[in-house]
Amino acid sequence: MEVADKVILARKVLRSMLKTVPTQATAELTAIEARVLALITEAAWLELTCELVPAGQPEAENPLDPDEPPGREEAAAFFMAEKLRAMGFGIEFKSKTEGRPNVIGTLPGSGNGPSLILNDHLDTYPAGDWSAWTMTGGDPFKPTRHGDRLYARGTSDTRGNLACILLAVRAIREAGVQLAGNLACVFTVDEEKDGPDGSIFLLDDCGLKADHVIVAEPTGWTRPDGSWGMGIAVANGGHWLVEVETRGTKTHLWRPDTGINAVAKMARLLLALETMTFTHEAVHMPGGTPPRTAIIRTQGGAKREMQFTPDVCRSVIAVVGIVPGMTAESVLADIEAVLTAQRAADNELEASVRPYPGALFVDATQEQDAEAGPTRQLRAAYRRVLGEEPALYRKNAFNDTIRFSERRVAAITFGPGEDGWPPVNEYIQISKSVAATQILALTVLDLLGVATPPERSPA
Numbered sequence: 371m372e373v374a375d376k377v378i379l380a381r382k383v384l385r386s387m388l389k390t391v392p393t394q395a396t397a398e399l400t401a402i403e404a405r406v407l408a409l410i411t412e413a414a415w416l417e418l419t420c421e422l423v424p425a426g427q428p429e430a431e432n433p434l435d436p437d438e439p440p441g442r443e444e445a446a447a448f449f450m451a452e453k454l455r456a457m458g459f460g461i462e463f464k465s466k467t468e469g470r471p472n473v474i475g476t477l478p479g480s481g482n483g484p485s486l487i488l489n490d491h492l493d494t495y496p497a498g499d500w501s502a503w504t505m506t507g508g509d510p511f512k513p514t515r516h517g518d519r520l521y522a523r524g525t526s527d528t529r530g531n532l533a534c535i536l537l538a539v540r541a542i543r544e545a546g547v548q549l550a551g552n553l554a555c556v557f558t559v560d561e562e563k564d565g566p567d568g569s570i571f572l573l574d575d576c577g578l579k580a581d582h583v584i585v586a587e588p589t590g591w592t593r594p595d596g597s598w599g600m601g602i603a604v605a606n607g608g609h610w611l612v613e614v615e616t617r618g619t620k621t622h623l624w625r626p627d628t629g630i631n632a633v634a635k636m637a638r639l640l641l642a643l644e645t646m647t648f649t650h651e652a653v654h655m656p657g658g659t660p661p662r663t664a665i666i667r668t669q670g671g672a673k674r675e676m677q678f679t680p681d682v683c684r685s686v687i688a689v690v691g692i693v694p695g696m697t698a699e700s701v702l703a704d705i706e707a708v709l710t711a712q713r714a715a716d717n718e719l720e721a722s723v724r725p726y727p728g729a730l731f732v733d734a735t736q737e738q739d740a741e742a743g744p745t746r747q748l749r750a751a752y753r754r755v756l757g758e759e760p761a762l763y764r765k766n767a768f769n770d771t772i773r774f775s776e777r778r779v780a781a782i783t784f785g786p787g788e789d790g791w792p793p794v795n796e797y798i799q800i801s802k803s804v805a806a807t808q809i810l811a812l813t814v815l816d817l818l819g820v821a822t823p824p825e826r827s828p829a
């Protein structure tokens with residue numbers, strides 16, 4: 371094809387692309403890029419996402435609660451693996467626990483490029499009370515479109531993002547492109563419980579590694595005026611779960627004045643814990659909140675004991691927004707200091723804190739270099755599709771990115787899901803997802819390189 375023809379074709383594809391994605395793309399596309407992007411359409415993304423959302427659900431629901439049984443992602447894993455196999459990927463299943471296979475799909479390059487992992491997870495948050503899912507007719511796993519939004523559990527976190535990975539790769543394959551570097555699609559179990567059976571197992575026990583990792587998890591944003599975009603999370607905040615306990619003296623309910631009510635003591639203590647601050651050094655890139663607590667469970671008073679006041683109360687407190695430099699010891703010391711101050715004001719208060727059994731302390735990660743891969747290539751692709759520079763930020767949530775990053779792999783998070791989607795009636799924005807898929811596809815081509823230009827000419 372002549373150079374002039376390539377330019378005409380590129381402009382044509384770019385124009386058709388702009389009809390579905392409200393963008394202001396400026397950069398010219400190569401013929402290969404144009405051919406790949408033409409295969410990334412709203413219809414294709416919707417069809418794929420609507421297939422992925424109900425796959426293996428609700429078995430793949432995986433609560434963070436360490437005292438609740440984990441999800442079983444097997445059916446979802448087989449489903450996603452089949453999609454990769456159909457695109458020519460070699461498939462391996464790696465399981466630490468029965469019924470929870472991680473999927474590793476590999477597509478060898480021509481041998482002279484870097485390696486890239488596109489990662490996402492197979493488990494989801496539990497859907498909770500199905501009747502609260504008013505936007506999907508009471509079935510949280512029934513993808514339902516309203517305007518530019520697709521609603522269902524797992525749209526934003528994270529099957530909508532996983533669809534972006536699959537569609538970006540499928541477009542590259544269907545366009546006949548041979549990549550220079552090795553590409554792997556790694557779909558993990560157990561991400562919602564911070565990764566012991568998933569990313570930690572793959573990295574520490576299975577030797578998983580790559581030069582670059584992009585984790586397609588929610589980094590999307592929407593302003594009240596309707597404008598939207600996606601950040602690139604080049605770092606994550608950490609988190610931890612601790613348990614605070616108050617003890618008192620049980621009495622008959624008729625004479626509460628003669629005992630010490632553990633629930634009443636906890637109520638006062640929680641007010642102090644909710645507003646406490648944590649010792650930390652200021653960081654260049656703070657998260658969505660400063661380090662702080664979130665009170666997530668309180669239990670006091672036993673069944674069949676309404677004739678008595680409670681003598682014990684326990685609260686589970688999440689510590690979120692942890693920044694580099696904070697440790698399990700520093701977090702416990704800060705909480706101990708609050709307990710000490712409260713005891714000084716109330717000599718009846720008996721309170722203690724301990725790590726919540728089974729919870730992992732998740733460290734914050736250091737920022738990735740914005741000028742190095744994969745951030746540099748992803749930023750460039752973003753500018754080409756959306757015509758502006760993406761914001762780089764620290765994401766205040768767990769992603770498998772953390773597990774790669776803490777083992778010194780260049781890993782970042784990027785996906786169209788809303789970073790801050792609602793707990794029920796979860797949704798993802800459709801036009802944002804199409805743009806994200808195009809950005810991912812251009813990033814893969816740029817990062818891994820194209821080995822041999824395909825022979826056949828585009829339709």
Ligand SMILES: [Zn+2]
Pocket residue numbers: 491527528561587588
């Ligand atoms: Zn997620």
